[in-house]
Amino acid sequence: MGRAVGKQLYCFDFETESDCDLKACGSVVYSHHYSTEVICLCWNRVGEPDVGEWVPGALESTLTQLVEHQDTVFMAHNVGFEKAIWRNIMMPRYGYPDIPDDRWHDTMAVCAEKGLPLGLDEACRALRLPEQKDKAGSKFTIGLSKHTFDKTGMSKVNRPEDWRDIVIAYCHQDVAAEIALHKRIGWMEPKEREVWLLDQTINARGVAVDLAFVTAAQTIVRDAIAPLASQFMDATGLKFTQTAKLLAWFKARGLHIPNMQKGTLDSILGSDEHGHDDDIDWELFVPDMPEDLRRLLKIRQLIGSASIKKLDKMLECTWHGIAYNLLQYHGAGTGRWAGRLLQPQNFPRGVGRDMDHVVSAIMTGDHRYVDAVIGPPVEVVVGALRHALVSRPGKVFVVGDFAGIEARVVLACAGQHDKTALMAAGENPYIDMANQIFNRTDITKTDDIFEYTIGKNTVLGCGFGMGKDKFHLRYCPLQSLSFAERVIQTYRKEWAPEVPKLWYGLEAAVVKTVHDRTAHEAYGVEFWMERDGWLTARLPSGRKLWYYDPKPCTVHVPWDIAILKNAYTYGAQKTGHWQRVSGYGGLITENVVQALARDLMVHAMFICERENMPIVLTVHDEIVCEVDECGHDWAKMLQQIMEDRPQWAIDMQVPVTAECWQGDRYRK
Numbered sequence: 001m002g003r004a005v006g007k008q009l010y011c012f013d014f015e016t017e018s019d020c021d022l023k024a025c026g027s028v029v030y031s032h033h034y035s036t037e038v039i040c041l042c043w044n045r046v047g048e049p050d051v052g053e054w055v056p057g058a059l060e061s062t063l064t065q066l067v068e069h070q071d072t073v074f075m076a077h078n079v080g081f082e083k084a085i086w087r088n089i090m091m092p093r094y095g096y097p098d099i100p101d102d103r104w105h106d107t108m109a110v111c112a113e114k115g116l117p118l119g120l121d122e123a124c125r126a127l128r129l130p131e132q133k134d135k136a137g138s139k140f141t142i143g144l145s146k147h148t149f150d151k152t153g154m155s156k157v158n159r160p161e162d163w164r165d166i167v168i169a170y171c172h173q174d175v176a177a178e179i180a181l182h183k184r185i186g187w188m189e190p191k192e193r194e195v196w197l198l199d200q201t202i203n204a205r206g207v208a209v210d211l212a213f214v215t216a217a218q219t220i221v222r223d224a225i226a227p228l229a230s231q232f233m234d235a236t237g238l239k240f241t242q243t244a245k246l247l248a249w250f251k252a253r254g255l256h257i258p259n260m261q262k263g264t265l266d267s268i269l270g271s272d273e274h275g276h277d278d279d280i281d282w283e284l285f286v287p288d289m290p291e292d293l294r295r296l297l298k299i300r301q302l303i304g305s306a307s308i309k310k311l312d313k314m315l316e317c318t319w320h321g322i323a324y325n326l327l328q329y330h331g332a333g334t335g336r337w338a339g340r341l342l343q344p345q346n347f348p349r350g351v352g353r354d355m356d357h358v359v360s361a362i363m364t365g366d367h368r369y370v371d372a373v374i375g376p377p378v379e380v381v382v383g384a385l386r387h388a389l390v391s392r393p394g395k396v397f398v399v400g401d402f403a404g405i406e407a408r409v410v411l412a413c414a415g416q417h418d419k420t421a422l423m424a425a426g427e428n429p430y431i432d433m434a435n436q437i438f439n440r441t442d443i444t445k446t447d448d449i450f451e452y453t454i455g456k457n458t459v460l461g462c463g464f465g466m467g468k469d470k471f472h473l474r475y476c477p478l479q480s481l482s483f484a485e486r487v488i489q490t491y492r493k494e495w496a497p498e499v500p501k502l503w504y505g506l507e508a509a510v511v512k513t514v515h516d517r518t519a520h521e522a523y524g525v526e527f528w529m530e531r532d533g534w535l536t537a538r539l540p541s542g543r544k545l546w547y548y549d550p551k552p553c554t555v556h557v558p559w560d561i562a563i564l565k566n567a568y569t570y571g572a573q574k575t576g577h578w579q580r581v582s583g584y585g586g587l588i589t590e591n592v593v594q595a596l597a598r599d600l601m602v603h604a605m606f607i608c609e610r611e612n613m614p615i616v617l618t619v620h621d622e623i624v625c626e627v628d629e630c631g632h633d634w635a636k637m638l639q640q641i642m643e644d645r646p647q648w649a650i651d652m653q654v655p656v657t658a659e660c661w662q663g664d665r666y667r668k
Contacts, residue, residue: 009046009105010066011178012074014085015039015171017144026317026341027084028206028324038089039144039164042171046075046179051172055164056094067097074099077120077178079106080203080325101200107178109196110185112330114534114546117573123185124177126548126571126578131173131180141167186532189544195602198609199329199337205626206324207344207616210390210665214314216365217381217388221308224367224377228299235296240303255293265301298379307348307382314388317341323389326617333572334545334594335602337618344619347386347668355667358384389617389666395626398613398634400604400642400660402621404429405597410463412654413523413593414502419495424655430456437490454487462491463593465503465586503585510535510588514568515552524652525592535570537592540648541599545591547583548572555582597621600649600656604642611641624666635660 020033030036041054043066054063066072076082083104090096108118116123121138124131144163160166188196229240238245243260250257302308317323323342331338339345353374361370362384367377374380391397407429411419423429434443434455443451457475472484492500502523509522517529526538535550547570555567572581601621608615608625613634617624623642627634642658649656661667 007071007073008066008069009073009075009182010043011046011175011182012041012043012076012082013171013174013178014041014082015141015167016085017141019145021316022081022145024313024316026323026325027081028088029317029319031084031088032319036089038085039141040168040171041090042168042175043074044175044179046182051175053168053171055168064096067099070103073103073105075105075107075178075182077106077174077181078108078118079104080200101197101204104200105187106196107181107185109329110188111181112328113188113192113335114185115333115548115572116185117578118328120174120177120181122573122578124181127181127184129177129180129184131177138170141170184532191543194606196329198605198615199327201609202615202617203325203327205614205616206322207326207624207626208321208390208392209314209318209323209342210388211315211318211321213359213363213388213390214311216363217384218311219365220362220367220370220377220381221311224371225303228303228378232296232299232303235292240300246300250293250297253290253293255289257297260300265297302378302382307385308378310342310347310385311381313342332594334591335543335598336594336620339619344386344389344617347619348382349668355384355387355665359387359665386666386668391626391629391664394629396629396634396662396664397666398625398627398638398660398662399666400623400635400638400658402597402601402642403657403659404460405600405621405656406593407459407463408655409593409596409600410499410502410589411496412649412652413589413596414496414498415523416496416498417653420653420655423657424653429459433459433491433495436495437487458487458491458495462488463496463499464590465500465584503589505585506588506592507583507585510537510583511552511566511568514550515566535568537588539592539595539599540652541596541646542648543595543599545595550583551580596649596654600645600654603646603649604644607641607644608638611637613638613641627662629664635662 016036016038018030018033018036020030020036022030025033038056041063042051043053043063044051052062074082083099083101086096086099091098107123108120111118111123117126121135140163144159144167187193232238232240236246236249238249240246246260247257314323326339326341326344328338328340330336337345358374358380361374362381364370370377370380404423408420408423411417411423419429419432422432428445430452431443431445432455434448434451435441437455437458438451440451443455445452454476458471461471461475466488468481468485468488471488472479472481476484476487505522506525509520509525509527512518512520513527513529514535519526519528521527524540528536528538529550530536533549535547537545537547539545550568550570553567553569554564557563557565568583569580570583571578574581601618601623605615605618605623608623613625613627615623616626623638625634625638639658639660642660643656645654645656
């Protein structure tokens with residue numbers, strides 16, 4: 001269903017109170033919590049003035065009729081919450097029938113698809129809608145669930161007499177805001193609705209969490225952190241929280257650190273988080289520093305690590321051992337999923353040792369034993385967090401990861417078919433790149449680690465216009481800047497000379513579309529100015545990317561401030577804020593490439609579902625299925641599915657390779 005033709009669309013909104021922390025635990029745990037109560041439910045048929053409402057104890061026949069009428073579609077902003085309350089409170093406590101997924105419509109999903117903020121308040125403000133979320137009512141209603149007797153919470157004995165009326169009025173305003181938002185942003189694209197429905201199915205399946213493993217890991221961290229804290233205090237005379245004094249302490253010893261933020265420490269010590277730099281061998285590239293200072297910074301990084309907090313999150317967000325709703329549909333503007341709750345998208349890297357050995361050691365709960373047989377216990381636990389996800393009894397995970405998919409797609413988009421043919425033939429593109437950079441023909445992955453890593457990072461990192469300064473800082477800070485410049489020029493002029501043409505071609509087409517307000521095409525991507533305020537990019541896969549409120553502008557060219565060129569900006573959510581973003585060739589190329597990589601994954605996901613390989617998670621370019629434990633070679637089957645290309649990818653000559661494995665515990 002794209003547009004609900006012939007359907008009755010009703011906006012549907014619950015207000016609740018609970019001692020449970022919704023943000024920490026998620027809607028499933030929240031809705032099952034003993035203290036969670038429905039305050040009210042309000043609804044309104046879109047296009048009509050009358051608003052219906054239900055409160056506990058009310059006899060409301062209209063609500064039953066709406067639910068039983070198969071042509072009724074219920075709309076909410078983040079329907080995951082409304083569905084959880086409906087299925088886990090309204091059905092068992094009050095006897096209402098189920099509302100299946102295909103009769104729900106989510107305005108938050110449309111916001112995600114069309115590049116808007118996901119929050120109702122933020123989306124309404126970004127669109128400058130006349131109907132806005134009631135901030136005062138929101139603060140009041142949230143306060144009902146904060147039974148801490150502080151300034152933000154209200155105990156049941158100190159609430160005003162009309163507190164229910166205040167909440168119901170707030171709920172009515174939310175309904176009005178959601179309807180105004182729907183009228184402005186419209187429906188999902190039909191094919192994207194199918195993807196969203198699959199997302200709802202995946203989130204409802206959930207993933208099993210090994211709670212015994214989590215508890216043992218918590219014990220290790222708790223017991224191991226105490227001596228680390230003592231070491232830190234003995235060495236510095238300071239607490240972890242004394243940031244200004246710590247910066248001065250390190251500076252006095254020759255280590256100038258701008259701050260103690262996670263990103264800064266990650267860049268100095270190497271990141272434990274999964275991301276684009278996951279394959280960097282940091283020992284090759286991090287500047288030398290005294291080992292005692294490195295150890296102290298590492299302790300500070302570990303103690304403040306968000307990764308350690310994942311252990312608490314794993315316990316908070318599981319219901320009977322299952323963690324639900326771990327994925328956010330279209331969490332990135334390109335369509336990829338984002339992580340929620342225990343954040344599976346940013347699990348730290350593994351410790352590089354045998355998984356079974358690591359798990360067995362952690363299960364002892366003894367930090368001294370872990371230290372003796374593996375290594376520093378906190379680091380070991382952080383590196384093993386992903387192993388807490390396990391398959392259900394009688395099931396097994398089968399996991400597939402698209403290999404270097406962004407690099408393959410960008411080369412195919414650019415028409416750099418000598419390199420796509422090399423990849424399709426099974427040759428190693430990183431070695432090919434390294435040989436060209438270092439003017440050699442004999443580089444190997446095992447014997448020439450530095451050269452190979454530079455080649456790999458060049459292929460994976462330079463497809464979207466990365467310059468010499470960023471490459472130098474990120475990948476080779478111990479080399480000269482001229483070395484980084486030579487790497488960049490080798491990629492752009494010798495190894496993949498068609499790729500820069502892709503950046504410039506896409507940028508020119510977008511700029512013309514925004515300035516002339518006429519359609520333009522480049523490299524199979526069609527750019528349009530939609531009537532309702534969006535710029536869209538129709539991809540070779542058939543899907544649209546959306547950019548809100550594009551505006552023409554002019555900017556100075558980097559090489560001569562006296563020269564102006566046409567450019568454009570658009571509204572986007574960046575670093576948690578809605579702001580104007582300047583578009584450029586590398587950025588639009590990155591969007592197109594990541595979107596096409598996502599569409600390849602979606603193509604494989606639907607085949608998995610048809611072949612009785614239920615998906616329980618996606619992590620970046622990785623598909624995680626949970627299948628019956630039997631004699632099948634599930635990994636080979638999944639590899640065949642993932643390497644089965646849709647026609648558009650065949651036409652583009654995108655070489656696709658997947659690396660797959662199966663087992664009962666999640667690993668990288």
